[in-house]
Amino acid sequence: MGKAPWLTVIGLGEDGPEGLSPASHAALADAEVVMGPARHLSLVPDSGAERIVWPVPFSEGLALLRGLAGRRVAVLASGDPFWFGAGSVIAREFEAHEWRALPGVSTFSLAAARMGWGLEGTLCLGLHAAPLTRLRPHLARGQRVIALLRDGAAVAELGAYLTGLGFGASALTVMEALGGPRERMTRARAEDPLEGFGHPVCVALEVAGEGAALHRASGQADAVFDSDGALTKRPVRALTLSALAPGAGEMLWDIGGGSGSIGIEWLLSHPATQAVAVEMRPERAARIRANAAALGVDRLQVVEGRAPEALGDLPRPDAVFVGGGLSEALLEQLAAMPGVRLVVNAVTLESEALLAAWQARLGGTLLRIELAEAGALGTRRGWKASYPVVQWSVTT
Structure with missing residues (x-):
């Protein structure tokens, strides 16, 4: 048999050692070093082990932890360390034989139990170290969300954010120090004054109001994106995304990003998708970043530069x-x-000729998209045609 792990990650609740399993109690008693946030250290009795407060930023603690290798170390984390916690970060940093985890009851489980909500039908988000805009794709009437928040002030920020989007009528249940002697629950609406809350805090949210939800089909409304006119219009965007066929975990290069609409909708299709937008104009690159952040997909990477020169160091696309x-x-x-799905949209005659030549060389599909919208024509109505778009799609 191999050596026992020197590092144990222990999930701790607000009741301190009361809720710990026998294995967690034994690991704490045996530890030479106990490491964790000051709040967690204050919840467990002094066993004589060396105590180290985990520093800020979090990454500095990993280096400290690496220096303790070989000693018996217990790291204290909140509830289930592998649900928006430190567990996955530590697991990536150390070899599998070096660590073990003893999870406790997660805040999400406690919150769901207080609300009587089935976790399988509730969206769970860790917003304690992420922007509130991560909520945006999920804001639809009736959606239930349990979100971990940074601190008490973030509750008021959440209320203002929801109200600004038209969801001020949403029901909030603010839960502080769940599972411990300081536990407190407060019910309010997002538009109400939300002050006086303390860390640790989470919120159970039931979305209500007249705000506009982002739909789940390709082709969001053009008005969703801030644009200077460089925008793939909704019907063409829907056809383009259908041809690109995003899949979970896949990477997109959006070359000539414009307003970022293609890359953003690619990312909205699944939480595991990845995308890079390449844009040569700095003001448009800034607009892409702002659109991505506002729509909850701030994971969009934006590269300023001209293709193909800017493509050299990018991760390989699907x-x-x-x-x-x-x-x-x-x-x-x-x-x-080889093996990349390529979709190219062209409007000019010169670009069309280039696509025709390449389609003859590599094959694939050429599609001519001609659209017209009804509009005023004097005192009556007529069709106003857009420039036709030629779309080439092929797998290289």
């Missing part, structure tokens, strides 16, 4: 969309990557 900056050199580079 799909590529070219909405701007089309050139022979760019297609040559993209064609050299």
Whole structure:
């Protein structure tokens, strides 16, 4: 048998050692070093072990922990360390034989039990170290959410955020220090004054109000995106995303990002998708970042530069969309990557000719998209046609 792990991650509740399993009690009693946030250290009795407060930023604690290798170390974390906790970060840093985890009851489980909500039908989010805009894709009437928040002030920020989007009527249950002697629950609406709350805090949210929800189909309304006009319009965007066919965990390059709409909708399709938007104009790159943050997909990476020169260090894509900056050199580079789904939209005659030549060379599908919308024509109505778009889609 191999050596026993020197590192134990213990999930601790607000009741301190009262709720710990026998294995957790034994690990604490045996530890030479106990490490964790000051609040967690204050919840467990002094066993004579060396105590180390986990520093801020969190990453500095990992280096300290590495220096303790070989000693018996207990790290204190909240509830279940592998649900928006420190567990997964520690697991990535150390070899599997070095650590073990003894989880406790998660805050999400406690909150669901207080509310009488089934966890399988409740969205659980860790917003204690993430922007509140991560909520945006999930804001639809009737949606139930349990969210961990940074501190008491973040409750008021959450209320203001929801109210600003038209969801001020949402029911909030603010829960402080769940599972401990300081536990307190307060019910309010998002639009109410929300003050006087203390850390640790989570909120159970039932969304209500007249705010606009983001739908689940491809092709969000154009008005969702801030734009200077460089925007793939909704019907064409829907067809483009259908051709790109996003899958869980897949990476997209959105070349000529414009307003970022293609990359953003790719990311909205699944929480595990990844995307890089390449945009040569700094003001548009800034707009892409702002749109991504506002719509809850701040994981969109934005690269300022011209393709193909800016593509060299990017992670290999599963799909590529070219909405701007089309050139022979760019297609040559993209064609050299086998197994990539490539979708290119062209409007000019020169770009159409280039796509026709490449389609003859590599195959794939050429689609001509012609759209017209009804509009005023004098005292009556008529059709106003948009520029036709030629779309080439192929797997390289």
